[in-house]
Amino acid sequence: MNFRLQFIYLIIVPSFLGLGVNFINQNSLPLVAKSIEEITSSDHLKSSNQLANIRKIDIKLALELYSKKTLFVDARAEEYLSDGIIPGAIFNDDIEILSSKIDSVIGLDSAFVVYCSDDDCGSSEDLAFELQDLGFTNILVFSGGWKSWTDSGYEIQKYE
Amino acid sequence: MKFKNMNKVHPYIILFMRIVLGLVFIAASYDKLLNPQQFARDISNYHFIPFGLENFVAIILPWIELFIGTSLILGIMIDGSVLTTGVLLIMFNFLVFQAMIRGFNIECGCGLKEGEMVGVQKLIENFTLLIFSYTIFINKKRIFEFYPKTTLS
Numbered sequence: 001m002n003f004r005l006q007f008i009y010l011i012i013v014p015s016f017l018g019l020g021v022n023f024i025n026q027n028s029l030p031l032v033a034k035s036i037e038e039i040t041s042s043d044h045l046k047s048s049n050q051l052a053n054i055r056k057i058d059i060k061l062a063l064e065l066y067s068k069k070t071l072f073v074d075a076r077a078e079e080y081l082s083d084g085i086i087p088g089a090i091f092n093d094d095i096e097i098l099s100s101k102i103d104s105v106i107g108l109d110s111a112f113v114v115y116c117s118d119d120d121c122g123s124s125e126d127l128a129f130e131l132q133d134l135g136f137t138n139i140l141v142f143s144g145g146w147k148s149w150t151d152s153g154y155e156i157q158k159y160e
Numbered sequence: 161m162k163f164k165n166m167n168k169v170h171p172y173i174i175l176f177m178r179i180v181l182g183l184v185f186i187a188a189s190y191d192k193l194l195n196p197q198q199f200a201r202d203i204s205n206y207h208f209i210p211f212g213l214e215n216f217v218a219i220i221l222p223w224i225e226l227f228i229g230t231s232l233i234l235g236i237m238i239d240g241s242v243l244t245t246g247v248l249l250i251m252f253n254f255l256v257f258q259a260m261i262r263g264f265n266i267e268c269g270c271g272l273k274e275g276e277m278v279g280v281q282k283l284i285e286n287f288t289l290l291i292f293s294y295t296i297f298i299n300k301k302r303i304f305e306f307y308p309k310t311t312l313s
Binding site for chain 2: 001002003004005006007008009010011013014015017018019021022027029030031032033034035117120121122123125126129
């Protein structure tokens with residue numbers, strides 16, 4: 001068997017195996033990922049037909065929620081916090097400590113905002129999914145994150 | 161292109177390279193197999209795979225890594241395995257490089273170390289493994305190769 005044929009075998013056989021295992025897995029992934037729903041108004045936060053636990057918000061709604069004293073959670077790595085944080089935002093590297101802190105402040109079902117550096121950082125979504133696994137049902141991922149907040153000139157707080 | 165004497169490496173060194181490369185790929189597949197959801201999100205953070213296909217990649221890629229890692233160690237279809245590792249490593253380096261150029265500060269999702277970020281160190285690691293792949297591919301005098309058999313097996 002030449003190496004080209006081996007290459008084809010080594011791609012095709014495990015691919016079908018992976019698809020088969022995913023098919024019978026209870027927590028199987030859909031083959032195509034769905035993007036996270038984006039909401040633009042705080043009216044949608046209390047929607048009775050809310051299906052998703054995680055939704056995206058933009059800077060406008062983030063500011064509105066901030067003015068309503070909604071809890072913000074910073075998902076950036078600690079070394080980036082020296083730039084500052086959104087005032088009142090909480091942070092903890094340890095997911096267990098962080099989740100119990102959120103739970104003690106607002107419970108599992110109230111909306112809170114998670115943010116990271118910018119549109120492309122990804123850690124806010126990662127944290128949102130981890131928190132969803134721990135039982136939180138109303139998580140808002142602030143798309144623009146820290147960059148969008150500071151570019152808009154909104155107030156920040158020194159992290160200590 | 162062949163580098164001078166690169167095709168005359170001692171069979172035991174080739175075996176060592178095979179085991180290292182195989183173990184790296186098996187180790188890399190482990191977390192991804194256990195948590196494909198997390199791996200799909202890691203892929204998504206690269207903002208490169210279109211049409212929501214990160215899930216599809218997250219489903220099949222860890223199994224490919226597991227197969228080629230195991231094949232390298234067991235001495236089965238070594239040429240095909242190192243060709244696959246080579247293609248994957250070039251692809252991984254391209255993804256890491258484009259993420260760095262675009263200024264993404266993201267976890268690499270490589271499955272080896274938790275919280276490992278994209279960066280020059282990752283590029284160097286992948287490039288080293290790519291050299292291993294190439295060296296194994298061009299050295300046909302191998303030991304412990306069981307299928308297809310070589311003269312030395």
